[in-house]
Amino acid sequence: MRTYDLSPLFRSTVGFDRMTRLLEAALKADETGGGYPPYNIEKLGEDQYRVTLAVAGFRAEDIEITALPNQLVVKGKQEPEAEAATYLHRGIAGRAFERRFQLADHIKVTGADLRDGLLHIELVREVPEAMKPRTIAISGAKQATAAIPAGNA
Numbered sequence: 001m002r003t004y005d006l007s008p009l010f011r012s013t014v015g016f017d018r019m020t021r022l023l024e025a026a027l028k029a030d031e032t033g034g035g036y037p038p039y040n041i042e043k044l045g046e047d048q049y050r051v052t053l054a055v056a057g058f059r060a061e062d063i064e065i066t067a068l069p070n071q072l073v074v075k076g077k078q079e080p081e082a083e084a085a086t087y088l089h090r091g092i093a094g095r096a097f098e099r100r101f102q103l104a105d106h107i108k109v110t111g112a113d114l115r116d117g118l119l120h121i122e123l124v125r126e127v128p129e130a131m132k133p134r135t136i137a138i139s140g141a142k143q144a145t146a147a148i149p150a151g152n153a
Contacts, residue, residue, distance in 0.1 A: 022102055036097055037076070047125040051101060056117035057094050063119060067109040072101040072121065106131070 040052045051072070055063060058076050066073040077096040104125070111122045 036093060036095070037099065039099065041101075049107070049123040049125075051121040051123065053099065053119045053121075054117060055114070055119045057092055058114075058119075060114045063114065065109070065112055065121060070103050070105065070107075072103055072109060072123075074099045074101075074119070074121070 038054045040050075042050045042052070044050055053074060055076055058078060062076055062078050064075045066075075075096075075098045078094050103123070106125050106127050107123050108126050109121060110124050113120045113122075
């Protein structure tokens with residue numbers, strides 16, 4: 001396993017404690033090669049996203065989508081076939097899967113749709129009004145700007 005020293009990144013940041021865990025999880029995921037099922041992540045607008053998973057052979061009742069704080073978990077498990085077929089080649093994966101996506105703060109899952117073997121999960125960023133940027137008034141001693149009479153300067 002490769003190790004990286006991320007301490008220089010955190011010297012001038014506050015509140016990014018999750019970042020280390022996210023980076024470690026991303027590096028582990030690359031090493032394990034968890035590529036099933038394949039997926040796309042699209043940005044549809046300023047605050048809208050879509051995760052699409054290729055889940056051919058799965059029905060809606062075979063898939064469970066769970067939205068946790070800062071995480072989206074998609075699990076799929078098919079019921080075993082009633083009669084065992086004899087395959088000469090079996091290239092369509094029907095194995096169980098679990099795919100996890102780390103979500104930024106204020107990302108909400110708004111819906112899911114399964115069509116043509118693709119599972120589309122809609123996401124939107126909803127920043128609470130209290131978290132939006134605002135102007136902060138500066139208090140303190142006000143400096144008097146008295147007018148200087150002409151000729152006295």
